[in-house]
Amino acid sequence: MCHFLSKMTLFLNFDHIFYLFIKQQGKIMTNKNTLNARRAFLKSSLGAGALISTAPLGLAFxxxxxxxxxxxxxxxxxxxxxxxxxxxxxxxxxxxxxxxxxxxxxxxxxxxxxxxxxxxxxxxxxxxxxxxxxxxxxxxxxxxxxxxxxxxxxxxxxxxxxxxxxxxxxxxxxxxxxxxxxxxxxxxxxxxxxxxxxxxxxxxxxxxxxxxxxxxxxxxxxxxxxxxxxxxxxxxxxxxxxxxxxxxxxxxxxxxxxxxxxxxxxxxxxxxxxxVPAMMSIQQLSVPWSVLDHASFTSLLQRYSQFFVDNNNISSQYNGLHASLTLNNKTGPSSTLDLTVTYAGDTPALIDDFINAVFDAPQLEAAEISFSPQREAGPSLVPSSIERPQPLGSYLTLPWWVATTIGGGGAGGARAKYKSAYMNDVFPVAQINTLWELLTSDAFINPAAAVQISSYGGRINAVGKNDTAVSHRQSSLKLQYQAYWFSPFQDAYNIQWMQQFYTKMYGPNGPESDGVMDGCYVNYPDVDLPNWQTLYYxxxxxxxxxxxxxxxxxxxxxxxxxxxxxx
The missing domain is CATH 3.30.465.10 (Uridine Diphospho-n-acetylenolpyruvylglucosamine Reductase; domain 3)
Structure with a gap:
């Protein structure tokens, strides 16, 4: 390192002194003029080379x-x-x-x-x-x-x-x-x-x-x-x-x-x-909390997490599929669990296979589905209009760029708190019980609080845990805990709820690597983590x-x- 820094000192001193030289000339220079001035400066400063190479740059600035x-x-x-x-x-x-x-x-x-x-x-x-x-x-x-x-x-x-x-x-x-x-x-x-x-x-x-x-x-x-x-x-x-x-x-x-x-x-x-994928298929659906009881909620989360554990390898046919299941805090009869699925590849019907593997029939019957054959390609009511094409399944296929722009907001503007966790295995029953208890409780009434469970793994896990600074290379799911509000008077209310929720899920040390959990994502930082060094890295x-x-x-x-x- 010392050898490297000594060589860099010469380089850095020259560049800064060169810019001071430009300043002394009193000129605003084009790139060509700057190059010529640099050459002239080199010629005029050869005799002072030892001085340039030894003067600490901090003293010259x-x-x-x-x-x-x-x-x-x-x-x-x-x-x-x-x-x-x-x-x-x-x-x-x-x-x-x-x-x-x-x-x-x-x-x-x-x-x-x-x-x-x-x-x-x-x-x-x-x-x-x-x-x-x-x-x-x-x-x-x-x-x-x-x-x-x-x-x-x-x-x-x-x-x-x-x-x-x-x-x-x-x-x-x-x-x-x-x-x-x-x-x-x-x-x-x-x-x-x-x-x-x-x-x-x-x-x-x-x-x-x-x-x-x-x-x-x-x-x-x-x-x-x-x-x-x-x-x-x-x-x-x-x-x-x-x-x-x-x-x-x-x-x-x-x-x-x-x-x-x-x-x-x-x-x-x-x-x-x-x-860039030529096309991307997308599906969004919302399942009302009202059609779920504790048992069906448990089965839903077990099926969802099991799907990505089973397809967590570098050659899975489902690697083109990404899903985010958002468990919104239940605050009334209109509260929902929301799923967004995208697929980039040659077999978009895998979206339907995934949805059918995760949700049971009553949940799908009650779900509001954003893109469906009946809604997107039903018969036209205008006799002279162009006939609509029939989609291949219950999804919408668009050019990749158009599909990518859906939901590409995130401008901010609210007060917020976040936490994260990586998962390597299926949800334990104890964690599902905590999710059910705290998301359906009447004790916390913020409708803009949620746990988002995103798919992970696939080609991510083709890289070794020490090959980059990202050490989480076995996980199948990534969780993000979120709460949003507007008044500073609500800070303590929301942050305290989030901390209690998180501690009940993972204990006081957070989601430590234990075969099921595998730490936290550094881009979702959380200053309340006591051992962030290990959880992030x-x-x-x-x-x-x-x-x-x-x-x-x-x-x-x-x-x-x-x-x-x-x-």
């Missing part, structure tokens, strides 16, 4: 010089008296608001570097926001500096690499990859989420059983670390798998190690992305600590559950 950088190379600093300021104070979870001293709005990796150096020089805490969808308050930063990457939203290709900047929203990323190259990332379904945190936490979505996780295709990152003299920011550099052991470590740490830990990632590099945590200690030895990036330095 001052906060005031950052603010005076040449136009086009400096962030936009948003201060409290700026009308834009309030737009940066919260993300999608309105439980958390912040009052930073300033926000650095960046449009390039160099601007992020300048913003980070200014914050370190001014002894301000740094937090980073790409899309603002962190479930906890990890970006909250009173009297510090929030670095906003939202303008860094390009998606493009260089050589064999597909490059996604950290601020790119998932919806824009999918659309660009589809229209330009006919490929995709198997990531999340909320289009407004940004790549920055989503990818570093693993990246999971409706195509993951078919194609794996997003990070299974990640081969490089461009990152600003904080390993320079005095914990200052290093100039952004790209690292690729196979380049060196350190590069392998850095990329591995971003294949599921979580955001806000190692450094500030500005670009992700992907390779060999899977093809299992035996990958020590390696993450070693990498964190190398890249950010002064712990410039930290939050309530950031990777801890080695002691």
């Amino acid at each position: 001052a906060s005031s010089s950052t603010q005076e950088e040449v136009e086009g190379y400096t962030p936009s600093y948003v201060l409290p008296n700026d009308p834009r300021y309030t737009a940066f104070l919260t993300g999608s979870n309105y439980r958390f608001t912040s009052a930073p001293d300033w926000v650095s709005v960046c449009s390039s990796a160099h601007e992020v570097y300048i913003a980070a150096r200014k914050a370190v020089s001014d002894n301000k805490r740094i937090t980073v926001r790409a899309g603002g969808h962190c479930y906890e308050g990890f970006v909250d930063n009173d009297q510090g500096n929030i670095i906003d990457l939202g303008n860094m939203d390009k998606v493009y290709k260089q050589g064999a690499h597909y490059i996604v900047e950290a601020g790119a929203r998932l919806g824009n990323t999918y659309e660009t990859l589809l229209k330009e190259w006919g490929v995709t990332l198997p990531g999340g379904s909320c289009f407004n989420v940004a790549a920055g945190g989503h990818i570093s936490g693993g990246g999971f979505g409706a195509l993951s059983r078919k194609y794996g996780l997003t990070v299974d295709y990640l081969v490089g990152v461009e990152i600003i670390t904080f390993a320079e003299y005095g914990g200052q920011a290093n100039y952004p550099r790209s690292y690729f798998l196979g380049e060196s052991k350190q590069a392998d470590d850095i990329v591995w740490a971003h294949q599921g190690g979580g955001g806000g830990n190692m450094g500030i990632v500005t670009k992700y590099f992907f390779k060999d992305l899977p093809p 299992k035996d990958n945590y020590p390696r993450l600590q070693r990498i964190k200690t190398q890249l950010d030895p002064h712990n410039r990036l930290y939050h309530a559950q950031s990777i801890e330095l080695l002691s």
